[in-house]
Amino acid sequence: MKMSQMSKYDALNMILQSLSASSGDIEASAVVSADGLLMASNFPKDMDEERMAAMTAALLAIGERAAMELRRGKLEQVFVRGTDGFIVMMSAGPDGVLAVMCNKMAKLGLIFLDMKRAAAQIAKIL
């Protein structure tokens, strides 16, 4: 199937699946709208998608505010490192955000690179 024949939803899902396939350390991924609504996701069954969408929206809002107040320009990325893994969010065009959860073994440089490519593809679709 060509990209042009797919629904937006299918195309976003395909990008998320390909992103997850690129690294076994990515546990979940989602495309979220700027206001925190889930547009597509690739989640294991025991994870709560809505919780990730809500947390993504909250982190984005405060990240945007911090970047503006502290004169760091337009928000491009928010990254949260915990003792058990990472959450990475990246702008995907003006209307979307790509959010990824990784385990703590993830190689961040590679994750950032793969996410950047995926975010560029997502931006074209949205």
Next chain:
Amino acid sequence: MKMSQMSKYDALNMILQSLSASSGDIEASAVVSADGLLMASNFPKDMDEERMAAMTAALLAIGERAAMELRRGKLEQVFVRGTDGFIVMMSAGPDGVLAVMCNKMAKLGLIFLDMKRAAAQIAKIL
């Protein structure tokens, strides 16, 4: 002057100054308490310290919530990348946070490394 003869404030300031000296791309740095109060800072005159402390506290609160809700363990680091630079926050013991603002030329790997060392020193003092 030995560390043991200094006030906590002087010791924290010395660590921040040494951190800034390690990279010309660090524009400002601060030690903030877990509840967002400024403990020490190394800021250029045209920057608002209180604003950085407030934003640090807000990012920390939501970063901690996200790490918990999304099962990433205990919060260690929050990183915000804007088009004009970065904000990096790192735990410095249970009661403190080291926050740094860099310009967009900063080499992140080096900044993370230098901050990790400084955070370990700060944790000993607090």
